[in-house]
Amino acid sequence: MSFSASSPVSFVRAAVDGEIARFLDRRRAQLLEVGSELVPVADALEAMLAGGKRLRPAFCYWGWRGAGGADVAGIHAAAASLEFLQACALIHDDVIDNSDTRRGLPATHKRLESLHAASGWTGSAEAFGRGAAILIGDLCLAWSEDLYQASGLGxxxxxxxxxxxxxxxxxxxxxxxxxxxxxxxxxxxxxxxxxxxxxxxxxxxxxxxxxxxxxxxxxxxxxxxxxxxxxxxxxxxxxxxxxxxxxxxxxxxxxxxxxxxxxxxxxxxxxxxxxxxxxxxxxxxxxxxxxxxxxxxxxxxxxxxxxxxxxxxxxxxxxxxxxxxxxxxxxxxxxxxxxxxxxxxxxxxxxxxxxx
Amino acid sequence: MSFSASSPVSFVRAAVDGEIARFLDRRRAQLLEVGSELVPVADALEAMLAGGKRLRPAFCYWGWRGAGGADVAGIHAAAASLEFLQACALIHDDVIDNSDTRRGLPATHKRLESLHAASGWTGSAEAFGRGAAILIGDLCLAWSEDLYQASGLGxxxxxxxxxxxxxxxxxxxxxxxxxxxxxxxxxxxxxxxxxxxxxxxxxxxxxxxxxxxxxxxxxxxxxxxxxxxxxxxxxxxxxxxxxxxxxxxxxxxxxxxxxxxxxxxxxxxxxxxxxxxxxxxxxxxxxxxxxxxxxxxxxxxxxxxxxxxxxxxxxxxxxxxxxxxxxxxxxxxxxxxxxxxxxxxxxxxxxxxxxx
CATH class of the missing domain: 1.10.600.10 (Farnesyl Diphosphate Synthase)
Structure with missing residues (x-):
């Protein structure tokens, strides 16, 4: 599905994208505090969240506006939280279905499988990719909540x-x-x-x-x-x-x-x-x-x-x-x-x- | 690790168990509204949550008491929410490590794999068990939040x-x-x-x-x-x-x-x-x-x-x-x-x- 530049989805898209980017920046810093080995995890999250039509945030936003809510940052953030839930659903879905690609790019488990292969680590690259993708999906699900609760709405x-x-x-x-x-x-x-x-x-x-x-x-x-x-x-x-x-x-x-x-x-x-x-x-x-x-x-x-x-x-x-x-x-x-x-x-x- | 009946863990255990059971009853009803096919999912969740030492809830509870908090139901529920996070971690961990048992019982993915085999369904029983366990772990993670936010604390x-x-x-x-x-x-x-x-x-x-x-x-x-x-x-x-x-x-x-x-x-x-x-x-x-x-x-x-x-x-x-x-x-x-x-x-x- 594509929308014209003046569509109700694109109307809210820039604001939602901004909330996602700011939130991811903070979370990348938190991951890197744990260790620099988490860079590929942060990169995979960023790649996943860069795509998507922002359809659920758009419906959330217009549901709010329809109820008389104003065009404020809090609703952009709360709406953006739905993209992290969706990212979890897609990442885990691709593991479950064993799908290699998502939106024309390697699925998250394939990204991490390639990292394993390129790094010359031991054990099964496939199992590593799958395991890492399960954890990355979990992060998305947890973060969806965090962004929702930190949206600034009362x-x-x-x-x-x-x-x-x-x-x-x-x-x-x-x-x-x-x-x-x-x-x-x-x-x-x-x-x-x-x-x-x-x-x-x-x-x-x-x-x-x-x-x-x-x-x-x-x-x-x-x-x-x-x-x-x-x-x-x-x-x-x-x-x-x-x-x-x-x-x-x-x-x-x-x-x-x-x-x-x-x-x-x-x-x-x-x-x-x-x-x-x-x-x-x-x-x-x-x-x-x-x-x-x-x-x-x-x-x-x-x-x-x-x-x-x-x-x-x-x-x-x-x-x-x-x-x-x-x-x-x-x-x-x-x-x-x-x-x-x-x-x-x-x-x-x-x-x-x-x-x- | 085992604790005597009078230990600081067993002190809070009954209250935490009660919160988990009540919460699971409500959620089982919600799953069955979707369809009777969700019974094995509800059963797997109940089996997983029945076990465990309630160690994280105990530390949460005593952290609260140490801060002068009273022995009220709200903190039991908030503490119990950590058991759902832990259930997600264990269920997904067993998928990642391909571990067949957990606390002497079949791991969640093995339970669902057996359901597939016993039901004579098509496709790989192993893949079905793994996929179902990923989703059941996701439910635990989401529910951990729900129980926390519904604990009744302000x-x-x-x-x-x-x-x-x-x-x-x-x-x-x-x-x-x-x-x-x-x-x-x-x-x-x-x-x-x-x-x-x-x-x-x-x-x-x-x-x-x-x-x-x-x-x-x-x-x-x-x-x-x-x-x-x-x-x-x-x-x-x-x-x-x-x-x-x-x-x-x-x-x-x-x-x-x-x-x-x-x-x-x-x-x-x-x-x-x-x-x-x-x-x-x-x-x-x-x-x-x-x-x-x-x-x-x-x-x-x-x-x-x-x-x-x-x-x-x-x-x-x-x-x-x-x-x-x-x-x-x-x-x-x-x-x-x-x-x-x-x-x-x-x-x-x-x-x-x-x-x-």
């Missing part, structure tokens, strides 16, 4: 904010576990896939960050239901758009090879829909190719055709349209600040529009 | 307490990284080993929990230096006693096979001292056996003899005596409440006394 506001803050973390980890489970159970039906999306995408990426913003502004009770009605469908729609891009996206635009999600074997909703809609012969062939790392361009083309011909693509697009309508309608209710309402409406479009 | 006190709380987590993760590094660099000298002990044992187990107690009671500024003078030597002495038990301990008493640390190849201080003190022939033989999982009783006996004959054991015992004297002397300074001072003096003895 102790009472922070305490109120902990309701969605705590729920968000438990839900994303439970969602990750469900996701792992769906992979090994090879259930992967439409309903099971939607449940994982509900926790990993809808609640974690959109609803809870909005709730956090509202709670920090002291308006959790009256705004949480509205933000739920807006956030849950938007989160699923956003994930669906990403899933469609993972199968049909143009490499020029996604920065990933064509059909990358098929090659990785991701059990996304479009895959689940395809498997439920195709005949048994095509289903068997589709399953045989799914997750093949050496998938040819021709086979990607065949799989795209299968997803299109059986109506899976159209069903996903219809779902996006429905969810977008629901999210947009939700904004009409509730006492949301006018500037924020307009930003939240723009976010629906930016997160779910077809990419060409 | 927001101002909790905010003050975050200075040692935050430092403690960064330090233990940095210490774990240094520990991994020492293993692969095969440096393992006395100084390098002492540095890892400084972070993983002295600061994490004793000093920072005491600091936390003092900070929560509003007396961080005047008591932190005293608790440092007491806690750092005590923490190293405690770890040294554990290390000596890991080589010379009686299986009846430790619950582990004789010479278990030698079989695991742990680079403890007594090993470092032995390697620095023995001649090159013995050193080579000692290194050849170190970490051999099939070590015979005879070889364990020979390695014990080597550690004793070269003076490594005596050097470690001398260090314990020195550190015990330093820790005890530190209690004489500073305005520590009399009951707590006596408890802290008892903790020195309990944590470092020779076991027979």
């Amino acid at each position: 102790p009472e506001a922070l305490q109120t904010g902990r309701v969605p803050f705590d729920a968000m973390r438990t839900e994303v980890m439970a969602g990750q576990y469900l996701d792992m489970l769906e992979q090994v159970r090879e259930d992967g039906g439409v309903e099971a896939t939607l449940r994982v999306m509900h926790y990993k995408a809808a609640k974690y990426t959109v609803q809870r960050p909005l709730h956090l913003g509202a709670a920090l502004a002291g308006r959790y009770d009256d705004l949480a239901p509205v933000y739920t009605d807006y956030g849950l469908p938007l989160g699923v729609a956003f994930q669906l758009r990403d899933d469609i891009l993972g199968v049909f996206g143009d490499p020029e635009q996604t920065g990933k090879p064509a059909g990358d999600d098929l090659r990785e074997g991701k059990r996304t909703l479009i895959v689940a829909e395809t498997l439920e809609r195709t005949g048994s012969a095509d289903r068997a062939e589709f399953l045989r190719h799914l997750g093949d790392p050496l998938l040819s361009a021709e086979t990607v083309e065949w799989m795209r055709g299968a997803a299109e011909d059986c109506g899976a693509l159209a069903a996903c697009e219809r779902r996006i349209d429905d969810y977008v309508a629901q999210a947009t309608a939700a904004l009409e209710t509730g006492r949301i600040d006018a500037t924020a309402r307009s930003a939240l409406a723009d976010l629906v479009v930016a997160a779910t529009a077809r990419k060409h | 927001p101002e006190a909790l905010q003050t307490g975050r200075v040692p709380f935050d430092a403690m987590r960064t330090e233990v993760m940095a210490g774990q990284y240094l520990d991994m590094l020492e293993q692969v660099r095969e440096d393992g000298g006395v100084e390098a080993t002492l540095r890892v002990m400084h972070y993983k044992a002295a600061k994490y187990t004793v000093q920072r929990p005491l600091h936390l107690g003092a900070a929560l009671a509003g007396r961080y500024d005047d008591l932190a230096p005293v608790y440092t003078d007491y806690g750092l030597p005590l923490g190293v002495a405690f770890q040294l006693r554990d290390d000596i038990l890991g080589v010379f301990g009686d299986p009846e008493q430790t619950g582990k096979p004789a010479g278990d640390d030698l079989r695991e190849g742990k680079r403890t201080l007594i090993v470092a001292e032995t390697l620095e003190r023995t001649g090159s022939a013995d050193r080579a033989e000692f290194l050849r056996h170190l970490g051999d999982p099939l070590l015979s009783a005879e070889t364990v006996e020979w390695m014990r003899g080597a550690a004793e004959d070269c003076g490594a054991l005596a050097a470690c015992e001398r260090r314990i005596d020195d550190y015990v004297a330093q820790a005890t002397a530190a209690l004489e300074t500073g305005r520590i409440d009399a009951t707590a001072r006596s408890a802290l003096a008892d903790l020195v003895v309990a944590a470092t006394a020779r076991k027979h």
